Amino acid sequence: MTLENSETNKSDIMVRVVNIKKKFGDLEVLKGINFQVTRGEVICIIGPSGSGKSTMLRCLNQLERITDGEIYVEEELMDKRKNDKTITHIDNDRLQSLRCDLGMVFQNFNLFPHLTVLENVTIAPRIVKKADISEINQRGLELLDMIGLKEKADEFPVRLSGGQQQRVAIARALAMDPKIMLFDEPTSALDPELVGEVLETMKNLANDGMTMIIVTHEIGFAREVADRVIFMDDGFICESGTPEEVILNPREERTQSFLNKIL
Amino acid sequence: MLNSTQLWAIVNGTIVTLEIAIVAIIFGAIFGIIVALGRISKNKIANGLSWFYIWFFRGTPLLLQLFMIFYAVPIIYLNATGKTFQIDPMICAFITFSLNSTAYLAEIIRSAIESIDHGQMEAAKALGMNYHQAMMKIIIPQTFKRLVAPIGNELIMLLKDTSLVSTIALFDLLRTVKTMASATGNWIYYVYAAVVYLFLTTILQVLFDKLEMKFGIYEKR
Ligand SMILES: Nc1ncnc2c1ncn2[C@@H]1O[C@H](COP(=O)(O)OP(=O)(O)OP(=O)(O)O)[C@@H](O)[C@H]1O
Numbered sequence: 090m091t092l093e094n095s096e097t098n099k100s101d102i103m104v105r106v107v108n109i110k111k112k113f114g115d116l117e118v119l120k121g122i123n124f125q126v127t128r129g130e131v132i133c134i135i136g137p138s139g140s141g142k143s144t145m146l147r148c149l150n151q152l153e154r155i156t157d158g159e160i161y162v163e164e165e166l167m168d169k170r171k172n173d174k175t176i177t178h179i180d181n182d183r184l185q186s187l188r189c190d191l192g193m194v195f196q197n198f199n200l201f202p203h204l205t206v207l208e209n210v211t212i213a214p215r216i217v218k219k220a221d222i223s224e225i226n227q228r229g230l231e232l233l234d235m236i237g238l239k240e241k242a243d244e245f246p247v248r249l250s251g252g253q254q255q256r257v258a259i260a261r262a263l264a265m266d267p268k269i270m271l272f273d274e275p276t277s278a279l280d281p282e283l284v285g286e287v288l289e290t291m292k293n294l295a296n297d298g299m300t301m302i303i304v305t306h307e308i309g310f311a312r313e314v315a316d317r318v319i320f321m322d323d324g325f326i327c328e329s330g331t332p333e334e335v336i337l338n339p340r341e342e343r344t345q346s347f348l349n350k351i352l
Numbered sequence: 353m354l355n356s357t358q359l360w361a362i363v364n365g366t367i368v369t370l371e372i373a374i375v376a377i378i379f380g381a382i383f384g385i386i387v388a389l390g391r392i393s394k395n396k397i398a399n400g401l402s403w404f405y406i407w408f409f410r411g412t413p414l415l416l417q418l419f420m421i422f423y424a425v426p427i428i429y430l431n432a433t434g435k436t437f438q439i440d441p442m443i444c445a446f447i448t449f450s451l452n453s454t455a456y457l458a459e460i461i462r463s464a465i466e467s468i469d470h471g472q473m474e475a476a477k478a479l480g481m482n483y484h485q486a487m488m489k490i491i492i493p494q495t496f497k498r499l500v501a502p503i504g505n506e507l508i509m510l511l512k513d514t515s516l517v518s519t520i521a522l523f524d525l526l527r528t529v530k531t532m533a534s535a536t537g538n539w540i541y542y543v544y545a546a547v548v549y550l551f552l553t554t555i556l557q558v559l560f561d562k563l564e565m566k567f568g569i570y571e572k573r
């Protein structure tokens with residue numbers, strides 16, 4: 090019975106990082122980070138500029154390579170390195186499938202400007218998964234419908250507002266059927282009046298049970314949606330807990346002063 | 353005025369000029385992409401080779417390159433094999449101009465690729481594309497619009513540089529009219545040549561402006 094329990098628990102761990110560090114030359118940006126994310130959990134990461142939030146997300150999907158530590162996705166070892174040397178080699182196929190498991194949404198959307206909205210959403214399934222074209226288009230239109238932009242399918246991204254572009258970027262990531270979605274300040278580049286629609290889309294996603302790791306400065310959103318809030322400072326996780334704990338009753342002085350500054 | 357023999361000579365000269373320029377721009381663009389990818393590659397050998405290629409072909413006069421292929425290659429071949437070998441001047445022009453424009457276009461293509469926002473490659477990778485897929489489907493297609501104007505420019509330069517082929521016994525447009533001018537003592541033939549060059553370059557200008565609009569369609573708000 091206990092065994093069975095621990096088994097299910099184990100398979101519910103979507104991401105686990107063990108003592109990860111990241112150096113750029115002599116600059117150590119991540120100084121030993123540990124955490125894990127369980128299925129369906131929504132984690133918001135907050136913290137001052139330069140504390141390493143983006144770097145951590147980028148290490149998770151291997152846009153940056155960690156210099157030390159271990160990364161597991163669904164308890165499968167994805168990367169293990171020590172002193173900038175690879176301990177376990179991940180081959181390219183595996184790296185690619187890992188990246189398909191982790192959808193990423195960027196601060197600057199990074200939509201492909203030469204492709205229409207629908208093509209933006211369908212291009213990765215088309216060339217990476219090589220599935221049936223009509224099925225992919227069908228699914229693309231469904232996703233656009235879900236974010237309320239089906240009528241924009243044939244427009245080029247430049248014709249969309251920032252908020253619409255970011256929603257398309259979310260749909261584009263979802264088209265690869267990721268198990269986990271990573272968001273790096275998805276609303277920071279938006280005019281204030283456009284922030285709401287993107288947060289709304291993300292809320293719906295959370296309600297649908299998506300596992301999400303969100304770097305954000307939207308404290309109100311974090312309070313409402315996050316299961317857990319992580320406060321990062323200077324390459325460490327300084328404090329972690331429920332929104333009530335971290336945002337309303339922070340234990341650490343640095344968390345308090347950060348929150349005072351931005352609230 | 354021109355008699356029909358002279359007219360045909362000028363038409364033929366124009367065709368030689370156009371043929372060389374067009375062949376050179378096509379091969380230059382194809383091989384230019386390869387050399388450009390070598391230049392941005394992290395592979396030291398590919399990078400070094402393409403650096404050397406560009407260094408040589410941009411750093412020496414086109415006329416010298418033409419002579420090397422037309423005069424030096426047959427001699428090297430003779431020394432190596434003991435057999436004589438005459439290179440066809442037209443083929444020689446095609447090869448030299450293609451090699452030369454490859455170097456220039458490689459630099460043009462490289463800087464166009466590097467001008468594409470880094471976030472595009474990251475987004476492509478985050479979606480599971482490998483480097484090759486991201487280059488072919490995301491990065492390179494976005495360079496097309498930025499390439500049209502400099503490639504048009506290069507084609508116009510080529511068109512004018514083809515006059516160098518008169519040194520390897522080819523009758524291009526300029527050489528044709530020069531022969532007529534010295535035979536008759538009449539300078540008007542140079543004006544005809546100028547008109548033809550201007551006609552061709554104007555057409556190219558218009559054509560490339562249209563192409564630029566077409567490739568840039570997705571940037572229109
Ligand atoms: N490719 C890189 N090379 C060198 N230093 C880098 C690189 N990327 C990030 N850094 C440095 O790492 C530190 C952390 O950067 P990071 O972008 O992770 O911070 P952040 O917490 O996301 O900040 P922000 O809130 O401003 O986005 C910064 O000092 C930054 O200058």
Ligand SMILES: [Mg+2]
Pocket residue numbers: 142143144273274
């Ligand atoms: Mg950041």
